[in-house]
Amino acid sequence: MTTLIDKLQWRYATKKMNPALRVPQDKLDRILEAVRLTATSSGLQPYEVLVVNDPALRERIRPHAWNQAQVTEASHLLVFAAWDNYTVDRINQMFDLTNEQRGFKNEGWEAYRQKLLAMYPQRSAEENYQHAARQAYIGLGTALIAAAEEQVDATPMEGFDPAAVDEILGLKAHGLRSVLLLPLGYRQVEGDWLVNLKKVRRPKDDFVTEV
Ligand SMILES: Cc1cc2nc3c(=O)[nH]c(=O)nc-3n(C[C@H](O)[C@H](O)[C@H](O)COP(=O)(O)O)c2cc1C
Incomplete structure (x- = not known):
């Protein structure tokens, strides 16, 4: 398995994880780093990733996740949690961080900051959350x-x-709302009804249109 396409053919939404197998820390770190490096609208990174290590917390989550066994049986459980709103502070923090890390202020970038400040905090929290949640989905895709x-x-x-x-x-206290769960681990072939089934996708002609 050498190409990315081979690996995407190999992956599937695993239904049964082997609870005895742990994902090595360096692999987990690279998956999280890929998410950190992925794109977000205006670079605001309006979500966080929680790695839920506490088995008791995972036991409590499972019944609220359609009792899906991977929540407790996977090696790691990631939770993608989006900002509940875009505030002036949150927007400024990201622009300030950019200026600090790049070591200069740029007129165009500052004008863009003012544009977002005039736009996002005026919208409803729900609209802003929905926008932030869409960025979390990009993170999920990257993690996959x-x-x-x-x-x-x-x-x-x-x-x-x-x-x-x-x-x-306790996400509310941090201004976050959970959007997605992502158990990570290793498939347990016995007991996974999906593991040997063909991957089904619409043919390219029905999916890609050249105009
Ligand atoms: C946003 C999203 C949510 C999903 N939610 C679930 C879920 O709660 N439980 C589950 O078993 N699979 C879930 N899936 C898996 C999809 O059903 C699966 O990705 C799709 O059928 C394609 O199959 P494959 O990923 O195995 O190739 C989800 C996938 C995505 C992208």
Whole structure:
């Protein structure tokens, strides 16, 4: 398995993880780093990734995630949690960080900051959360590709009750709302109904249009 396409053929939304197998720390770190490096709208990175290590927390989450076994049986459980709103502070922090790291202020960039400040904080928190959540989905996509690259199995999940997960993880106090779960681990071939089934995708002609 050498090409990225081979690895994307190999990956699938794993239904049964082997609880005895742990993803090595360096692989986990590279998957998280890929997410940190991926693109977000205006570079605001309006979400965070929680690595839920506490088994008791994972036990509590599972019944609120359609009782999906991967929540407790995977090696690691990632939670993608988006900002509940775009505030002046949050926008300024990202622009200030950029100026600090690049070591200069740029007129065009500052004008862009003012444009966002005039736009985002005026919108409803829900509209801003929805926009932030879309950025978290880009992170999920990147994590799926990075996991495949590391030959680590993953199950993207939106089958859970976000309000319950927010409560369990105390996300509201941090201005965050859970968007997606991503168990990472290694497939347990016995007991996984999906593992040997053909990957089904629409043919390219139905999917890509050249105009
Ligand atoms: C945003 C998103 C949410 C998903 N939620 C779940 C889920 O809660 N449980 C699950 O078993 N699979 C879930 N899936 C997996 C999809 O069903 C799966 O990716 C799709 O059928 C394509 O198959 P493959 O990923 O195995 O190639 C989700 C996938 C995505 C992208």
